[in-house]
Amino acid sequence: MPPKRKGPLQTVQRETDDIKKQVDSLIKDARQSDVSGRTEAYQSRCIHLQNLVEETTRKLKKLTKADEPAPVGNYDQRKMEEESRLRGIEEQLLVLVLELSPPQKHEGGSSQAQEDEEEEDSEEDSEEDESEDESVEDEEDVVTKTTEQIPESGTATYMVISAFKGEQEGDLTIQMGEVLTILSKNEDGWWLAQDSKGNKGLVPKTYLKRYSDQDDEDYEDDEASEDEDEEIESKRMHSSNLDSVRRAITEIDATDVLSAMGAIPAGFRSSTLSKLLDEGITYRRSHYIQPELSQSKLSFKDLFRDPDTGKVRQRTARTSLTLTLWSCKSIPTPGVGVQVLSRHIRLCAFDGTQVLSNIHTIRATCNANNVKTWSFSPRQMTGNLPSLLDRDCFLRCNLDTPELGILFELGVTYIRNSTGERGDLSCGWAFLKLFDANGAPVPHRTYELLVHGGTPYEKDIEVDPSLTRGATGTGMFQQMMLSRKLPKLFLKLKSPNARTRSQLSALPDTLVGSLSSIHLLVLHRQLLADALLMNRATMQNADLICSPLLATFPEIMDQTDLLDALRKSWLEAESNMKRSEKRDLPLLKRMFVRVYMDNIYPLLYSADLPPPRWADEMVENQRARVIFASLQTTSTQEPFHTHTDSPPRHQAFDISQLTFDLLCMAQ
Structure with a gap:
């Protein structure tokens, strides 16, 4: 044959x-x-x-x-x-x-190279015209001379026009408006700078603007060097194969690398909402529970007190609803070499272009035999379900935009087995618009949302193109079979009952969170109104307010295990109250402060409690042990060391632990 x-x-x-x-x-x-x-x-x-x-x-x-x-x-x-x-x-x-x-941008010239450059400065000035006719090989030699040292007598100062966060060792983190002293300039665009505190590091020159014109000669040299940088950079691309490899790799995202290795589907991306959470407190719940100042900054925009009842005045928001997450189906999983630490959904108010609220996270679970189906917590029975697992949420938003909706980002936190690198991936996103074309609210019912790939700013990207590869036919049966393969999110919008609606009306105009902690937020809001609207000498007074609860309560909003501990302690305290006591608002407020100070406040500054770290099981278990031991000590009045191996230790005291600073806290 x-x-x-x-x-x-x-x-x-x-x-x-x-x-x-x-x-x-x-x-x-x-x-x-x-x-x-x-x-x-x-x-x-x-x-x-x-x-x-x-x-x-x-x-x-x-x-x-x-x-x-x-x-x-x-x-x-x-x-x-x-x-x-x-x-x-x-x-x-x-x-x-x-x-x-090693990255090229951190390769500063050696002291000997700098001395050689100083000796050749005069020669370079005299041969400037001839250098334009040199061959590419000679220009490559110029590229190797990357550092231009600035004499101390002519030290240049630059203003930062955009904030930059150092990404690698040797970078200098700078804030907009800072004035920096430039110590040396590298032709690759990374300059050695020193800030007002004496910290030194590399910063990109595109983030700087000339601050002082005292040295016109240096300024003209800077302009000439910028033009020269562009010319050299274009020729530098052809200098060597190894250099082109280095430049290309700096533009490759970690997600692109995992996708190229076949470790994740093509539609996965770096998590957009996780990046926003990592940037600071802007999109955290601790920021949104703070009072918002009016445009004049002389009063509050969303915090008022009813003089007749003494309660926070209720405010009706344009959107106020509750929702329940049911499940996610046909969600692709990362491949071999990537270990999943957490599956979760992050949600927020969104108008198609920007995030309009805090970002709320709900952790999902899956069966080992069916990892493509995500499920959420069962119906809460005892009130002790961790808020991170609570599938029942509320959304409150008072912004008047026709494109207002809820953005859901399905994500996983992973670790690469080979390198130990951790990261957050987006497995897709879904968007539920809350108003129709006529401006009427969408009906409260169960929704089946298609999960899209890419980021919320990309359109028509599939999560996993292999799911639809080879699909043929346009008949109804073929379309039904194809639809069953696509990833989807199932949820239900609900109208809150009278009690929940009343509680939501006491909260800030814009907030997303778990229904299980809503009563704690209402009590905090009531104490905030008393301190800011009733107990201050005048409305223009901005002195520090002595209130450990108001000063520290926002911190536990970003530490869900401490929030759960407060909820558990408060439920136990309420169970021992009489019905008449539960209707006594001044008594409730005093009891809430006592429960907080006895159970939660000591934990916030315990040296035994490790800082929270997302999706780290070892840290989560250690924090759970310390919290449980502390609560047991409070409830049984037994010494702390009977529940742990060592007596309690506390962090050094700081005045911010006791004082509420209105000017810093208010939005």
Whole structure:
């Protein structure tokens, strides 16, 4: 029997398989062995393999269906898949080269190089016109001289026009409006700067603006150097293959690398809402429970007190509803090499362009036999369900925008087994618009939302294109089968009952949170109104207010385990009250302060309680043990050390633990 003929596409596939084996072997050798002294050898192998990838890619792109000696089914699809494989292999090589080579922006010139540059300054000035006609090789030599030292007598000062957060060791974190002293300028655009506190580090020159014109000569040199930077940068791209690899890798997102390695579906992205939460307190619940000042800054916009009842005056918001998350179906999972630490949904008010409220997180669970189906907590029975698992939420928003809706981002927190790197991925997003084209609220019912891939700012991206690959036919049956494969989110919008509606009306105009903690927020709001609207000498008085509860309550809003501890302690205190006492508002407020100060306030500044860390099971368990021991001590009046191995330890005292600063806290 004659041997089976092999076509050009199959030949390329075999070559790709061989390259993949070599790349996997190289990655294994480089990461498991001691590469010190052999870095150049590994880099040479990387460049050799990259050349093979480029050559194979060019060969693949030239192929056509007519080149095949026999018909090939799904030829175009197979060709595209092969191109994707080659791109993935190339990105793996880029990652490896970055690991073997330090980033260029941190390669400052040595002291000897700086001395050589100072000696050659006069020669460079005299030969400036001739340098424009030099060859590319000579220009590459200029690139290696990356540092221009500024004499102390002519030290330049620049103002920061945009905040920059240091990303790597050696970077300097700067805030908008700061004035920096520039110590040296690198031609790659990263300048060595010193702030007013004496901290030194690298900052991008594009974030700076000339602050002083005292040295016109330096300023003209700066303008000339910027033009020269652009010219050199364009030629620098062709200087060497290794340099191009380094530059390319800096533009690759960690999600792109995981996608190229086949560890995650193509529609996964870095979590948009997680990034917003990491930027500061702007999108945290602790920020949104603070009183909001009016436009004049002389009164409050959303906090008023009823003089007749002494309660917080209720305010009706444009949107005030409750919702229940049911489940998520057909959600793809990360592949081999990525361990999932948490599955969760983050939700917020959204108008298609910006987040309009705090970001609320609900953790999901799944069965080991069906990890693509996410479920949420069962109906709350005893009131002790952790708020992080509470599927019942409320949303309150008073903004008048026709595009107002709820953004749901399905996310996972992961850790890479090979590197130990942690990160947050978005598994897709869904959006529920709350008003129709006529401005009427959408009906309160169960919704089945399609989960989209990419970010909320990308359209028509599938979470996992392989789910619909090969789907044919336009009939009803085919469409039904296809619809069952697509990822979806199931939830129910509900109108709050009279009691919940009354509680929601006492809260800030915009807030998203768990229904299980709403009564705690109302009590905090009542104490806030008393302190700011009744007990101050005048409405223009902005002195510090002595109130440990008001000063520290926002902190527990971002630590759900402490919020749960407060809820548990308050439920126990309420169970011991008489019915008449529960209707006595002054008594309720005094009891709430006592429960908070006895049970929660000591925990906030306990040296035994580790700082919270999202999706870290060891930290969560350690915090749970300390919280449980502390609550047991309070309830039984037993010494703390009977529940732990050591007596309690506390952090150093600070005046901010006792005082509420209106000017800093108010929005």
